Amino acid sequence: MSLVEKVKRALGGDDRVDAQQLVERLDALQRFLRVTDPYLPDNDLVAAHTLVERAGSRLALSQDHTVVALAGSTGSGKSSLFNALARLKLSPVGVRRPTTGVAHACVWGPLEPANRLLDWIGVLPRQRFIRESALDGDDEAALRGLVLLDLPDFDSVERGHRLEVDRLLGLVDQVVWVVDPQKYGDRILHNAYLRQFRSHTDVTIVVLNQADRLSPGDTEIVLTDLKRLLDEDGLTGVPAMATSAKQPGMLTELREALEKTVAERQASLRRLAGDVDTVAEQLAATIGPPAAEDEIDRATVRQLSDALAASAGVPAVAAATEGAYRHRAIASTGWPLIRGVRKLRPDPLKRLHLSTDKKDTEPSQELVPVSRTSLPEADAAQKSAVGLTVRAVAARAAAPIPEVWAPALNTAARSRLGDLPDALDRAVAKTDLGMNRKPFWWTAVGLLQWLLTIAAVVGLGWLLAGYAVRVLGLPAFDNPKVGEVPLPTLLLLGGLILGLLLAVLLRPIVNAGARRAGRRAEQRLRASVTEVGREYVVAPVREVLHAYAQAREALTVVRSE
Numbered sequence: 007m008s009l010v011e012k013v014k015r016a017l018g019g020d021d022r023v024d025a026q027q028l029v030e031r032l033d034a035l036q037r038f039l040r041v042t043d044p045y046l047p048d049n050d051l052v053a054a055h056t057l058v059e060r061a062g063s064r065l066a067l068s069q070d071h072t073v074v075a076l077a078g079s080t081g082s083g084k085s086s087l088f089n090a091l092a093r094l095k096l097s098p099v100g101v102r103r104p105t106t107g108v109a110h111a112c113v114w115g116p117l118e119p120a121n122r123l124l125d126w127i128g129v130l131p132r133q134r135f136i137r138e139s140a141l142d143g144d145d146e147a148a149l150r151g152l153v154l155l156d157l158p159d160f161d162s163v164e165r166g167h168r169l170e171v172d173r174l175l176g177l178v179d180q181v182v183w184v185v186d187p188q189k190y191g192d193r194i195l196h197n198a199y200l201r202q203f204r205s206h207t208d209v210t211i212v213v214l215n216q217a218d219r220l221s222p223g224d225t226e227i228v229l230t231d232l233k234r235l236l237d238e239d240g241l242t243g244v245p246a247m248a249t250s251a252k253q254p255g256m257l258t259e260l261r262e263a264l265e266k267t268v269a270e271r272q273a274s275l276r277r278l279a280g281d282v283d284t285v286a287e288q289l290a291a292t293i294g295p296p297a298a299e300d301e302i303d304r305a306t307v308r309q310l311s312d313a314l315a316a317s318a319g320v321p322a323v324a325a326a327t328e329g330a331y332r333h334r335a336i337a338s339t340g341w342p343l344i345r346g347v348r349k350l351r352p353d354p355l356k357r358l359h360l361s362t363d364k365k366d367t368e369p370s371q372e373l374v375p376v377s378r379t380s381l382p383e384a385d386a387a388q389k390s391a392v393g394l395t396v397r398a399v400a401a402r403a404a405a406p407i408p409e410v411w412a413p414a415l416n417t418a419a420r421s422r423l424g425d426l427p428d429a430l431d432r433a434v435a436k437t438d439l440g441m442n443r444k445p446f447w448w449t450a451v452g453l454l455q456w457l458l459t460i461a462a463v464v465g466l467g468w469l470l471a472g473y474a475v476r477v478l479g480l481p482a483f484d485n486p487k488v489g490e491v492p493l494p495t496l497l498l499l500g501g502l503i504l505g506l507l508l509a510v511l512l513r514p515i516v517n518a519g520a521r522r523a524g525r526r527a528e529q530r531l532r533a534s535v536t537e538v539g540r541e542y543v544v545a546p547v548r549e550v551l552h553a554y555a556q557a558r559e560a561l562t563v564v565r566s567e
């Protein structure tokens with residue numbers, strides 16, 4: 007019994023179960039199961055599943071009937087009480103134990119409307135009886151709507167009896183536990199049964215039967231002791247009374263209790279509400295503090311992208327980009343002779359089959375599942391580093407929430423591990439490395455180099471022409487001079503020296519540019535790789551965390567009373 011319920015009861019307040027609220031709690035339980043089913047072990051959820059199904063069936067069946075079971079150990083007098091309450095000999099009472107093997111039912115009022123309920127409970131048609139007779143007049147009217155069950159014994163030598171009792175105890179609305187003066191302290195009765203009804207104190211009655219065999223003083227002593235045991239079972243406040251199947255006068259209190267139950271028509275709802283309490287208590291272990299879905303911290307994601315970057319060959323591509331920048335810069339701005347030699351060497355990026363012209367590759371990207379680059383596959387150490395960081399993501403997500411979610415988070419984190427290499431390779435191939443556009447100054451310097459070379463060639467030609475004129479003895483011509491230096495010499499030497507000087511002076515600038523290009527490529531590649539990590543590792547983990555958050559929210563409703 008919840009604290010609220012206890013207080014209400016102590017104050018004599020209304021402890022009725024609101025059917026609408028019960029349905030809302032059951033809906034929330036169903037929601038809880040829907041979101042947790044893929045992630046939590048079946049064992050933790052089986053009781054909740056059974057309850058949802060059972061509650062659905064019971065609520066759909068007659069609410070005008072209250073099913074009360076007489077349960078207890080063999081020989082306690084269940085069948086005798088059943089017959090005495092019905093005032094008919096319906097269930098055989100015997101000397102040979104156990105006597106009752108299957109449940110018997112007695113319906114107060116017409117049988118027909120109760121039949122579907124009894125079909126569902128599983129009482130054989132031939133064991134169903136009616137307590138409705140013209141002779142009774144209105145004597146039995148107060149019990150109209152009662153469906154009383156006489157159960158087999160739970161402590162039977164017949165294993166089947168116990169199974170049947172357990173099944174029926176799960177379905178009935180209220181239980182009257184029948185104990186006798188010899189066995190009222192029985193360990194199985196208290197540990198295996200009564201204690202399990204802790205959440206059902208409002209639908210539990212305990213009777214000390216065969217009280218006619220005790221003196222009134224002894225009856226009081228035994229009843230007091232029985233109540234003490236019930237307290238220990240967590241059944242404080244449960245009605246406990248003395249009865250006798252042999253003396254009709256000693257059944258009044260039980261009859262009145264049953265009349266009250268029937269009149270209230272609350273037992274079925276109270277029973278289910280108690281079941282929801284029990285299940286909610288069990289499920290509480292699977293839910294802990296809230297877990298922010300996006301709270302896989304940056305450090306963990308950074309670790310993951312570090313490992314993914316290494317395994318995707320990001321450093322190699324960044325180095326190749328740096329090399330490609332240098333290669334292309336020299337090919338564009340170098341001294342024209344050197345440029346020619348440069349162009350014979352392959353471009354480092356093209357060597358990795360990393361096209362720098364994105365227009366060629368993008369449309370077909372999705373259709374090509376295999377690697378597009380010629381980067382070497384990740385080695386064992388890199389693969390295991392990826393495995394470790396993936397597990398770290400799962401562990402990080404699992405840390406604040408109950409242990410039972412850890413396997414699901416781990417499975418989720420690893421669910422797309424097999425697709426990672428291809429995805430990484432595609433991401434690397436797709437990344438714009440920033441090498442598409444040729445810097446303007448390369449063209450300008452390239453032109454200048456050509457001008458200088460042309461100047462040198464013109465100078466050389468001029469000098470050669472002057473030399474030829476002299477050799478052939480043709481009329482010589484004076485070379486124009488700039489200061490003291492003849493113009494052709496100036497053109498030749500100036501062109502050569504300035505060209506070389508330009509190439510040498512630009513070297514550090516090219517190197518700095520190459521480093522910058524390498525860094526930029528690395529940043530972009532890391533961003534792509536991090537995106538893959540988010541999609542393939544973090545997203546599935548977040549899905550589980552999302553389910554956890556939904557389950558948490560649903561359980562709050564299940565637990566509300």
Ligand SMILES: Nc1nc2c(ncn2[C@@H]2O[C@H](COP(=O)(O)OP(=O)(O)OP(=O)(O)O)[C@@H](O)[C@H]2O)c(=O)[nH]1
Pocket residue numbers: 078079080081082083084085086087098099100101102103104105106107157158159215216217218219249250251252253
């Ligand atoms: N004196 C006395 N004897 C009773 C009382 N109730 C039952 N008995 C006797 O106790 C014996 C067992 O009674 P049953 O009603 O068959 O007991 P049960 O609980 O149905 O037993 P099972 O069907 O074997 O589980 C019978 O001999 C009854 O006559 C009672 O209130 N007073």
Ligand SMILES: [Mg+2]
Pocket residue numbers: 084085086097098099105106156157
């Ligand atoms: Mg019996």
